[in-house]
Amino acid sequence: MPSPTVLVSGASIAGPTTASWLARAGYEVTVVERFAALRDDGQNIDVRGAAREVLRRMGLEDAALAAGTGEQGTVFLGEGGRELARFPASTDDTSGPTAEMEILRGRLGELLHDHTRDAVRYLFDDQIAGLAQDLDGVDVSFASGREERFDLVVLAEGVSSRSRDLVFPAASREYLGMVIAYLTIPRQDDDTDWWRWYVAGRGRGVNLRPDDVGTIRASLNVITETRGLDDQPREVQVAALRRAFAGAGWQTDRVLAALDDAPFYLEDLAQVHLDSWSTGRIALVGDAAWCATPVSGIGTTLALTGAYTLAAALAGNTDHRTAFAEYEQRMRPFVDKGQSLPPGVPQVANPRTELGRRAFGAVLRVAASPLAAKVGGVAGRFTTPPADKYELPAWPAA
Structure with a gap:
């Protein structure tokens, strides 16, 4: 029997992780990525709890x-740059x-790509333009004009996934009322190796x-x-940011000045909610399925654990419908915990x-006191997302 084929859309974190484990399960895997090459940009991300075990x-x-x-570690600063609280890095x-484990998104993506490139076919500078499925497979048309048929399709794209909208038009976004602009700026002599949150x-x-x-x-x-x-x-975004942060103090003017030249992107924070993460032979994983937003502190952890759990379910079941149901049954409670933010977040932190x-x-x-580690509560939840509230399934025996 020929190996079953699967198309994975997205080459950031969830996509290559899914591809790696599906290749191990005997699938013939293709990954399509709309950018022309791996993206080496991106901000700091962390890998916690069960996701560390996936990488292990x-x-x-x-x-x-x-x-x-x-x-x-992280140091919070108040008016005039006065220190409010300090949290050393976890051990x-x-x-x-x-x-x-704190790493740049692009760096982790590169590690995952290098780990999979000999076992997985990568198609860069292309993307899904159309999806038509029947009982036996999925016909995929690409923006490049390429057309192929796959047994399964996994959409591992971002919160604004275009491919998801082709087959999950009912996906809802819950906006959190906060915009974040990310950029990279030159390092100065007075910079430190601490995360400084003003x-x-x-x-x-x-x-x-x-x-x-x-x-x-x-x-x-x-x-x-x-x-x-x-x-x-871009010019509208820059103008809006400068109006909003005028006179904010500390090192704000330094960051605003960098908006003239530095590459940056702006995100309007929203969680994704869906009643189901699959339809027929097409499944979702990562932010396209359940974006928890950066303020959850658990987005990368959900991406890695979800990718592994989906692949493990497919490896252990010959029927994709049974596998998709098992994947969702396992991951749904963990995703619900990740999307359940501490009271008042993100407004309370801003x-x-x-x-x-x-x-x-x-x-x-x-939260920074020794007592917080013992009593937990809201203060402890603010600094520690529930990344350890999930047990990975065992990989199915061959």
């Missing part, structure tokens, strides 16, 4: 640790704002984080009821009033 089973844990950003798989007030925050290539990853986040800024031209700013500082001081 792939033989990539040590490589990912070695490629880390070197972030020593375990799960706890703290700075996990033990609580600027009026619903604003400024973040500076170290990387392992000699630059600083910066972000500007602002609470706003205005939607659609992410669809506007207070609009001076009273809110002082209250957030008080929460941080409690």
Whole structure:
């Protein structure tokens, strides 16, 4: 019998991970990526809990640790840059704002690609244009004009997945009321290897984080009821950010000045909710299925564990319908936990009033105290996402 074929759309994190495990299960795997090459950009991400075990089973844990950003921890700053609370980097798989495994998204993507490229066919600079399925397979038309038929299709794209919208038009987005702009800026002599989170007030925050290539990853986040800024031209976005952050203090002007030349992207935070992550022979994984947003602290962990769980279900079942149902039954409770943000997030971490700013500082001081580690509660939940609340299924025996 010929090997079953599967198309995976997306070559970031969830896609190559799914491809790797499906290739191990005996599938003939193709990965399509709309960009012309791997993207080496992206911000700092962390890998926690069960996701560390996925990398461990792939033989990539040590490589990912070695490629880390070197972030020593997280320090929150208040008015005038005054320190509010400090959280050293975790020394375990799960706890703290700075996990033990902190890595650039592009770096992890490169590790996953290199791990799979000999067993998986990659098609760059192309994307799905049409999907037509029947009982026996899926006919895929690509933007390049290529047409192929696959036994299965897995969409491992982002929150704004175009391919998902072809077959899951009912996907809903729950906007969280916050916009984040990400950019990379030159490193200065007074920069440190700590994640510095400046609580600027009026619903604003400024973040500076170290990387392992000699630059600083910066972000500007602002609470706003205005939607659609992410669809506007760059010049409109830059003007809006400069208006919003005018006079914010600390190192804000340095970040705003970099908007003239630095590559950046802007995200209007939204969670994705679907009643089902599959239809027929097509399944979703990662942000396209359940985006929890960066403020959850668990997005990469969900991507890695979801990819492994989907592949394990397909490896253990000859019927894809049974496999998809098993995958969803296992992952749905974990995704629900990841999407269930602490009370008031993200607004509480980006207070609009001076009273809110002082209250957030008080929460941080409690969370940074030795007592918080013992009692947990809201303060502990704010700094530690529930990444250990999932047990990976065993890989099916051959």
